[in-house]
Amino acid sequence: MSMSVDGFIAGPNAAPGNGLGDExxxxxxxxxxDADADRRKDLDHLxxxxxxxxxxxxxxxxxxxxxxxxxxxxxWGGDHHDGVPIFVLSRRRPDPELEWPGVTYVSDVTTATxxxxxxxxxxxxLVHGARTARLALAAGVLxxxxxxxxxxxxxxxxxxxxxxxxxxxxxxxxxxxxxxGVTHLRYRVRTEN
Amino acid sequence: MSMSVDGFIAGPNAAPGNGLGDExxxxxxxxxxDADADRRKDLDHLxxxxxxxxxxxxxxxxxxxxxxxxxxxxxWGGDHHDGVPIFVLSRRRPDPELEWPGVTYVSDVTTATxxxxxxxxxxxxLVHGARTARLALAAGVLxxxxxxxxxxxxxxxxxxxxxxxxxxxxxxxxxxxxxxGVTHLRYRVRTEN
Numbered sequence: 001m002s003m004s005v006d007g008f009i010a011g012p013n014a015a016p017g018n019g020l021g022d023e024x025x026x027x028x029x030x031x032x033x034d035a036d037a038d039r040r041k042d043l044d045h046l047x048x049x050x051x052x053x054x055x056x057x058x059x060x061x062x063x064x065x066x067x068x069x070x071x072x073x074x075x076w077g078g079d080h081h082d083g084v085p086i087f088v089l090s091r092r093r094p095d096p097e098l099e100w101p102g103v104t105y106v107s108d109v110t111t112a113t114x115x116x117x118x119x120x121x122x123x124x125x126l127v128h129g130a131r132t133a134r135l136a137l138a139a140g141v142l143x144x145x146x147x148x149x150x151x152x153x154x155x156x157x158x159x160x161x162x163x164x165x166x167x168x169x170x171x172x173x174x175x176x177x178x179x180x181g182v183t184h185l186r187y188r189v190r191t192e193n
Numbered sequence: 194m195s196m197s198v199d200g201f202i203a204g205p206n207a208a209p210g211n212g213l214g215d216e217x218x219x220x221x222x223x224x225x226x227d228a229d230a231d232r233r234k235d236l237d238h239l240x241x242x243x244x245x246x247x248x249x250x251x252x253x254x255x256x257x258x259x260x261x262x263x264x265x266x267x268x269w270g271g272d273h274h275d276g277v278p279i280f281v282l283s284r285r286r287p288d289p290e291l292e293w294p295g296v297t298y299v300s301d302v303t304t305a306t307x308x309x310x311x312x313x314x315x316x317x318x319l320v321h322g323a324r325t326a327r328l329a330l331a332a333g334v335l336x337x338x339x340x341x342x343x344x345x346x347x348x349x350x351x352x353x354x355x356x357x358x359x360x361x362x363x364x365x366x367x368x369x370x371x372x373x374g375v376t377h378l379r380y381r382v383r384t385e386n
Binding site for chain 1: 344347357360361
């Protein structure tokens, strides 16, 4: 997740066609320096840790995503990357326009994560969307948290961490790397057992 | 400021005798590993970047602090460190129990900062308290932001960044350092002029 220092992962008023919210593009400049290139999947301009991190994301073998994020992105046309299976977290029936063979709608985060893990055959699963990440954290099914900290105070928008359970979740910093315009932080989520 | 990954700088229910809020001590373990030593000023156990950062804080020549933080800390007995002048931001009259020769009550953040800068004679000024930091940021009188990012999701408490102005404030990462249990981030606040 690309997050501002004040904790936002999108600007306000996110809607189809404005998927990152007002001025939310600022948080993604490290990946998408060209404001017109929101759909671009070409990552050739990235170097160093930023490149490694995007390569790792693109090497995941399944995606779990919240319905809102999925809809805002137009379902990525059914293909997030390399045609890997996509599990959409939603209690509502699918929109027929957002159904593809590789897309499965699932009503709870634990089931979605288990299905994705099986589909990934032991490889990593990418979790997409702030609310879904929070649900996965609360359910204890998130192994790692990767935050791309952007040196800006956005002031408003959607927070990554909001309405969290009122108890500590301990993290362990696995890796940190500074790149131009972004500090990459990789945390392991510590579980009790 | 010691801040959790989810943006809190204190637990809930901060009050005199519970100055860091419920479980807020977790955020300060890198400085105060012993929970009974809240008042301890002995920093001999710190090493590396953590030691440098605390040494820099203790080398500041004036302190600007919000009244609430000042009161929660019992006014540090009038001496935050080395007897440097303390400027307390408050519109209300001083509590007689919290007046000392080196303590000045000031009603607005720009005046407080200017007085502190003059008192510091060109050396750094320490700004204390989340609300005061936000006011100083909004007024454009904060040069740097130092965040000690603690690998925990606190889930509740007082946020460092809340009710911020609804416009971007660009930062520049000057320095980052990982130490056991804390990632130190030092940002310059970019101003328009």
